[in-house]
Amino acid sequence: MPAELILTVAVQGILTGLVYGLMALGLSVIFGVVRVVNFAHGEMMTIASYAAIVAFGAWNIDPLVSMIPIAVLLFALGYAMQAVLINPFINRPEHSQFILLAAVAIIMVNGLLMIFGPDARNVLVEYALDSIEVGPLLIDKVRVITAVLAVAIAAGLFAFFKLSRTGKAIRACADNHLGALVVGLNVKRLYALTFGIGSAIVGAAGAMMTLLIDTTPNIGPVFTLQAFVIVIIGGLGSMPGALLGGVLIGLSEAMSGLFFAPSAKTMFGVAILILVLLFRPQGLLGRKV
Amino acid sequence: MIARLLHGVPKRALLLLGLLLAFLLVAPLFVGNYILSVLILVLYFAYTGQAWNVMMGFAGQLSLGHSLYVGLGAYTAAALYVHFGIGPWAGVWIAIAISMAAGLVIGFLAFRFGIGGVYFALLTIAFAEFTRVGFDHFMWVNGSGGFFLPVTQYSVNDPLNLRGSPTMFYYILLAITVLAFIFCRWLLTGRIGYYWLAIREEPEAAQTLGINIFRYKMIAVAISSGMTALSGVFFAFYYNNLFPEQIFSMNRSIELILGPIIGGVGSLFGPILGAFVLTALAEALNDIMVALGYELPGVKLVFYGFCLLFVVMWLPNGIWPPLRKWLKLEDRS
Numbered sequence: 001m002p003a004e005l006i007l008t009v010a011v012q013g014i015l016t017g018l019v020y021g022l023m024a025l026g027l028s029v030i031f032g033v034v035r036v037v038n039f040a041h042g043e044m045m046t047i048a049s050y051a052a053i054v055a056f057g058a059w060n061i062d063p064l065v066s067m068i069p070i071a072v073l074l075f076a077l078g079y080a081m082q083a084v085l086i087n088p089f090i091n092r093p094e095h096s097q098f099i100l101l102a103a104v105a106i107i108m109v110n111g112l113l114m115i116f117g118p119d120a121r122n123v124l125v126e127y128a129l130d131s132i133e134v135g136p137l138l139i140d141k142v143r144v145i146t147a148v149l150a151v152a153i154a155a156g157l158f159a160f161f162k163l164s165r166t167g168k169a170i171r172a173c174a175d176n177h178l179g180a181l182v183v184g185l186n187v188k189r190l191y192a193l194t195f196g197i198g199s200a201i202v203g204a205a206g207a208m209m210t211l212l213i214d215t216t217p218n219i220g221p222v223f224t225l226q227a228f229v230i231v232i233i234g235g236l237g238s239m240p241g242a243l244l245g246g247v248l249i250g251l252s253e254a255m256s257g258l259f260f261a262p263s264a265k266t267m268f269g270v271a272i273l274i275l276v277l278l279f280r281p282q283g284l285l286g287r288k289v
Numbered sequence: 290m291i292a293r294l295l296h297g298v299p300k301r302a303l304l305l306l307g308l309l310l311a312f313l314l315v316a317p318l319f320v321g322n323y324i325l326s327v328l329i330l331v332l333y334f335a336y337t338g339q340a341w342n343v344m345m346g347f348a349g350q351l352s353l354g355h356s357l358y359v360g361l362g363a364y365t366a367a368a369l370y371v372h373f374g375i376g377p378w379a380g381v382w383i384a385i386a387i388s389m390a391a392g393l394v395i396g397f398l399a400f401r402f403g404i405g406g407v408y409f410a411l412l413t414i415a416f417a418e419f420t421r422v423g424f425d426h427f428m429w430v431n432g433s434g435g436f437f438l439p440v441t442q443y444s445v446n447d448p449l450n451l452r453g454s455p456t457m458f459y460y461i462l463l464a465i466t467v468l469a470f471i472f473c474r475w476l477l478t479g480r481i482g483y484y485w486l487a488i489r490e491e492p493e494a495a496q497t498l499g500i501n502i503f504r505y506k507m508i509a510v511a512i513s514s515g516m517t518a519l520s521g522v523f524f525a526f527y528y529n530n531l532f533p534e535q536i537f538s539m540n541r542s543i544e545l546i547l548g549p550i551i552g553g554v555g556s557l558f559g560p561i562l563g564a565f566v567l568t569a570l571a572e573a574l575n576d577i578m579v580a581l582g583y584e585l586p587g588v589k590l591v592f593y594g595f596c597l598l599f600v601v602m603w604l605p606n607g608i609w610p611p612l613r614k615w616l617k618l619e620d621r622s
Contacts, residue, residue, distance in 0.1 A: 106594035
């Protein structure tokens with residue numbers, strides 16, 4: 001097998017992995033603060049993808065443009081979910097939270113199935129097949145654009161949490177729930193805000209994802225699992241960890257597709273997850289709990 | 290032993306259970322094929338839910354990958370039957386052993402490395418998914434193309450090879466479900482049941498009291514996975530076809546646990562009640578949809594989702610505890 005081919009596939013895998021990482025970042029942010037596992041994460045991404053597909057089909061809006069209103073829409077959805085459904089569950093046992101979100105996930109997947117049917121859909125923009133020549137490698141243009149955007153959004157989010165007052169307040173809630181209450185932070189509102197931000201990120205990722213893969217309602221649960229795999233590999237709550245996990249998964253998918261069968265790709269991701277859970281449960285970049 | 294099983298159970302509860310059993314025993318004489326197939330589904334979910342409940346309801350370990358054990362049981366028994374001519378009643382032991390081994394490996398890794406709660410649940414999903422994709426490429430059982438058992442005429446019942454009419458399957462499944470119910474009651478009323486209760490409610494306190502948490506969690510996983518394998522064997526011989534995509538899927542795992550959650554996690558009758566309620570509602574919904582000439586894929590599951598949402602929001606312990614109170618059937622022990 002020529003080295004150029006392997007290298008090309010690896011680079012493509014890493015670029016796709018950065019978008020995966022952005023998607024998982026939403027999950028990581030939510031878990032890191034609210035301590036609730038968003039079992040409907042991939043399903044929310046699929047909703048965003050369908051929104052982008054509809055926007056493109058009806059008004060010919062490029063997903064890279066429609067991702068902004070879609071992120072706003074998903075923010076509202078996430079905010080409402082946290083405020084209405086999840087806040088009453090904050091002190092319930094883990095399994096009831098899990099079941100609550102699993103129920104939401106089931107409704108989302110099958111709601112999409114009812115509306116859009118089971119067929120795969122995608123967005124074919126004009127530059128979909130363009131590629132960029134880097135030395136001997138030919139890299140898809142859409143992958144480069146989406147990867148750059150993913151990193152930019154992640155950097156923006158990082159700055160928000162580090163620098164803004166609201167971001168600091170949210171981190172305070174994450175570090176010490178009781179302490180945050182004592183100093184008078186409105187924790188419920190901040191939780192809803194965090195869930196909204198995490199959802200907005202997954203919304204942006206979902207819109208971008210339409211350029212990279214075909215969308216069907218059933219990819220929702222697949223991406224939920226994918227997001228979990230990524231954040232656990234990278235370290236739940238660690239923002240650079242999510243991107244690193246995404247890159248690793250993107251790379252392992254690309255390589256397993258090249259050397260084995262594309263359909264076996266999830267197996268490698270899951271295998272990495274099992275190894276990480278067993279030998280470094282806090283994740284590669286996570287802090288020890 | 291019987292005294293122990295019956296201790297503290299109100300007479301009316303026994304009477305109602307007896308009535309339910311009598312109804313289930315005579316039901317095939319009166320109902321048509323369609324209702325019979327629905328009843329088989331009810332019993333299937335009741336039994337499998339009971340098996341899952343041992344792990345989650347009794348010992349407090351949330352498994353979201355129980356389709357793994359169903360699938361391993363089903364594939365083992367089916368492959369032994371097709372490739373080596375080993376009948377299901379011999380194969381079932383191997384199926385149980387393999388599922389138990391898988392459960393014990395997962396349990397060992399998780400409990401040894403202190404993985405609990407959400408992480409444990411994710412680990413169970415991960416193993417189920419891993420196995421699903423693995424079976425997609427496992428050509429000995431025809432990979433993703435599906436594995437088929439030879440379908441025989443239903444004119445002669447051959448219970449030894451589990452080949453026969455739905456009525457035969459129904460009675461076998463009924464017997465299994467009743468035995469599982471008694472077995473679980475026996476577990477709960479014994480020492481191990483109280484250990485599990487302690488581990489579920491206060492693991493640290495349980496450990497302080499000298500309970501070997503690791504061992505009793507492992508026992509719960511072994512019993513649960515072994516019992517679940519049996520429902521896989523039944524599934525294989527009843528439906529005669531197996532696809533990794535279906536049997537190992539995460540959706541299947543979730544479908545299996547809906548019954549006990551809606552009925553009442555941790556209670557003995559919860560999984561049975563949940564299976565009745567859920568299956569009956571789903572079939573009724575199907576009928577309404579068909580009658581309206583309005584058939585959409587996904588409607589049933591959207592409905593399941595809302596049921597689950599309402600139950601978990603307003604009846605966090607399931608339907609059975611409030612119903613039991615209303616029927617005045619509380620355990621008096």
